Amino acid sequence: MAIGSLVLTGCSGGSASAETQTASAAALAGEQKSANNNQQNYADTGVVVRVIDGDTIAATVNGEEKTIRLLNIDTPETKHPNEPIQCLGPEATAYLESRLEPGDEIGLEYDIERLDRYGRTLAGVYESNSLVNADIAAMGLGVAVLFEPNKRFYQQVLDAQNKAKDQLQGLFNPAIECTLPGQLAGPLAPLTEPPVDPADIAGTIAALASLNAAIASGNKLLGLIGKVVPNIDAKNGPLYWVHQALKGTDSKNLEKALEQAREKRVNLDAKLTQLKSAEQAMKDEAERKAAAAEASRKAEQAEANRKAAQAEAERKSAQAEATRKAAKAEAARKSAQAEAARKAAKAEAARKAAVAEANRKAAARAEAQRKARQQQQQKPKKSSSNPYPGYTGPRCYAPGGQTWKPCP
Incomplete structure (x- = not known):
């Protein structure tokens, strides 16, 4: 719930404490009405004709209906045309309605x-010889204010207010939000919570x-308290007068708590800076390692x-050498084949x-x-001295040359 809303608006029906406050106020109003019927x-x-709000009624006086504003008491606003309903405003009105019913004298x-x-x-x-202005303050549903120069009832209302403050009634009740x-x-x-040390x-x-x-x-709340002015035209008079009744301890406590909170914030900001620096350092280290790993991977x-290029170059070189050797071997084979063919041709020739010579x-x-x-x-036939008639081939002579025979 926003602070502005809490300060300026009522909480009727929104809090068990507020409902209890209303019920108690109604019961007490009945008791107050019957306490003393002796008229002064x-x-x-x-x-009483009707209740207009927590501090204003309509009544017939001397045969004429008049609007009566209760002096030296200010209750939370419920009827202002330009302002929202203030805290416990409906409860104050309900109390006054139960305290002053139509027809009451x-x-x-x-x-x-x-x-x-x-x-x-x-x-x-006054109702039943009791000052209703003070009764409202005693319930904690309104605060004592001076309407200068009118201060006749101020002290009595203030005493009732102090009683409500001591008993934590109504506007002084910390249980009512x-x-x-x-x-x-x-x-x-x-x-005011203990300092935290997030990890x-x-x-x-x-x-x-x-x-x-x-x-x-x-x-915001401190600002609202400080901006309220001490008169009946205050934007939220009851807030100011409660603040005054507490003698400013509320503001002092809040200011002290705010100062401590700001110190906590400074420490948390420093912790956040430290954690972010550590995280950034870890991130930088991780990036460095990642970059080193990437560089190593690339290397x-x-x-x-x-190595693959070298192996490929060596493979191609070996392949080229093998091709060269194969070509050389093929050339040598062809050369040998040609030489063999040449020699064969020569031999054949x-x-x-x-053969031709032999032939x-x-x-x-x-x-x-x-x-x-x-x-x-x-020639004429004569006795032949040729012991091999008809042989005309080479003759091989025996030693001495006297005899011969065909050469083998």
């Missing part, structure tokens, strides 16, 4: 001024966010690529030449033999 002599008497006492600037009658209102003590209890709680950045940020929200709420990849010689011998036979046939 008053400046005027009247009959009332006594009126006046002070120096009889009318306010709105034309309302200013009076102390919308009261000033209740509002202070809310912002003061996180402001991580997220926890520190969360702690700072919570503390900053509490500081903002405290500052290893480059080395692997170099030599063989053919030898020529054979032909020459045959021709010589033919001619010899022809000549022999043409």
